[in-house]
Amino acid sequence: MQTKQRDVRRSVSIIVSRGWLQLRFSYGGKRHYISVGLRDTPTNRKIADAKAKLIESDIIYERFDPTLEKYKPQTALSVTTTAAPLPVPKTSLLDLWKQYTQFQQVHLEETTIIRDYGKIEKRIRKFPTPYLEDAIAIQAHLLSKFAAETAKRTLKQLSACCNWAMRKKLISENPFKELAQEVKTKKASKVSRKPFSKECVAAIISAFEHNTYCSRYSPIPHSYYAPYVKFLFHTGCRPEEAIALKWKHVEKNRIYICEAVATDVRIRKTTKTDTPRYFPINQELRAVFDAVRPENPDPNALVFPARGGKEIDTHNFLNRVWRPVVKRLVEAGKVKEYLPQYNCRHTFITLCLESGIISRRVADWCGTSVAVIEEHYAGAIAHIQVPSFGLTNQTTLEDQG
Structure with a gap:
C-alpha cells in the first residue's frame, strides 16, 4: 500500500532577517522560525535549502521532531516557535507634532496655532513616509514640492518639535537637527516700507x-x-x-x-x-x-x-x-x-x-x-x-x- 504524500512545495521558506538566514514553516497549527545562524550568502543558502528539504521530508513522512533539536546545527541556534521577530516600530511624526501643538497652545496665539501649526500638520499628512526615522526622505519630498524657503522653514519647525520631544523623553535623538541648514535659500529681501506720495x-x-x-x-x-x-x-x-x-x-x-x-x-x-x-x-x-x-x-x-x-x-x-x-x-x-x-x-x-x-x-x-x-x-x-x-x-x- 502506497503512502499518500501531500504536496508541500516549498512549505519551508528561506527568509532573510537583517542579513541572517531563517527557516519559516507551519506545523501543528503553529508558525515556527528557526535561525540558521548563517549570513545570507550563496553558499549558506545551499545549506539552508538542504535543511529546509529535510524538514519538509520529515513532515511528509510523519517523522517531524516537534522539539526542533534534530534541525539545529551543531552551533547553538535561536529558535522561536510563537512569532517572528517584530521590526522596531517607527515613530509617527504626525502624533509627535500633535503633542507638540497641544503643548504650544498655552503659549501662543490661537491664530498662530491654527494658521502656522495647522499648515505644518497638513504637510505632514501628505508626506509619503510620515515617520520620524524617514527624515532624509521627508527633506527630499519638501524640496520637490515647495520652494526652498518653505522647505527650510518646515524643517526648522520639525526640528523644534523634535527638540521639545527630546526634552520630554519621548524620543532619544533629533533626525531633523541639521537638515534645515543644508537647504540653501536666497537672502531674504527686506520688507518694503516704501510710502505713496x-x-x-x-x-x-x-x-x-x-x-x-x-x-x-x-x-x-x-x-x-x-x-x-x-x-x-x-x-x-x-x-x-x-x-x-x-x-x-x-x-x-x-x-x-x-x-x-x-x-x-x-x-x-x-x-x-x-x-x-x-x-x-x-x-x-x-x-x-x-x-x-x-x-x-x-x-x-x-x-x-x-x-x-x-x-x-x-x-x-x-x-x-x-x-x-x-x-x-x-x-x-x-x-x-x-x-x-x-x-x-x-x-x-x-x-x-x-x-x-x-x-x-x-x-x-x-x-x-x-x-x-x-x-x-x-x-x-x-x-x-x-x-x-x-x-x-x-x-x-x-x-x-
Whole structure:
C-alpha cells in the first residue's frame, strides 16, 4: 500500500532577517522560525535549502521532531516557535507634532496655532513616509514640492518639535537637527516700507470714489471701499485692526483701537502688540466716519463691514480690488509703482515724520515702538531740517556800543 504524500512545495521558506538566514514553516497549527545562524550568502543558502528539504521530508513522512533539536546545527541556534521577530516600530511624526501643538497652545496665539501649526500638520499628512526615522526622505519630498524657503522653514519647525520631544523623553535623538541648514535659500529681501506720495494717495482715493476701474459686472462698486481706504491712509492703522473696528470704539474725539481680526482664520483677538491705544479724530477722519455712520448705529456693528455684515476679507480685497486698481493707476502714470494696501500704514508714518511730528507721538498713534520708527523710517526723519532761529542776524549790545 502506497503512502499518500501531500504536496508541500516549498512549505519551508528561506527568509532573510537583517542579513541572517531563517527557516519559516507551519506545523501543528503553529508558525515556527528557526535561525540558521548563517549570513545570507550563496553558499549558506545551499545549506539552508538542504535543511529546509529535510524538514519538509520529515513532515511528509510523519517523522517531524516537534522539539526542533534534530534541525539545529551543531552551533547553538535561536529558535522561536510563537512569532517572528517584530521590526522596531517607527515613530509617527504626525502624533509627535500633535503633542507638540497641544503643548504650544498655552503659549501662543490661537491664530498662530491654527494658521502656522495647522499648515505644518497638513504637510505632514501628505508626506509619503510620515515617520520620524524617514527624515532624509521627508527633506527630499519638501524640496520637490515647495520652494526652498518653505522647505527650510518646515524643517526648522520639525526640528523644534523634535527638540521639545527630546526634552520630554519621548524620543532619544533629533533626525531633523541639521537638515534645515543644508537647504540653501536666497537672502531674504527686506520688507518694503516704501510710502505713496501725497499725489499718489489722492489718485488712489479718487479712483475708488469714482469707480474708475470698477467692472460693470462687479457685484460691489469700488466706491463702497473708499471710506475703508481713506481710513487706512489717515490713521496708519493695520488692516486687521481697521476691519475689527466697531462703532463702540469710535468716541467723540478719539478712536479706541484694541482689537484685530485675522480674516484667514476669522478670529478676533487683541492688537499685534497686545496693547490698546487711542487715535485722535481730526477733521478729515471725522468726515470719513460721517459718510458711513448709520442714523442710530449699533455699538457692536462694524464701522467698515463687508456687504454681508462681517469683517472685510483683507486678502480678497487685496487681490480682487486693491491690486487691480493700483496697477491700472500705475499703467496710467498716476501712481509711480504698485505697493500693497499695508503700505498705507508706511505712507501715514512717513508723512507724519516728514511733517516734523516726533517719533514718540507717531509710535503711540500707530501701535509700534520708537526704535522701529527710527530704524525703518530713517529716510523720512533725515528730511526734517534743523530750524533756523535767526540768531545770526541779532546784534549784541556790545556791537552797538
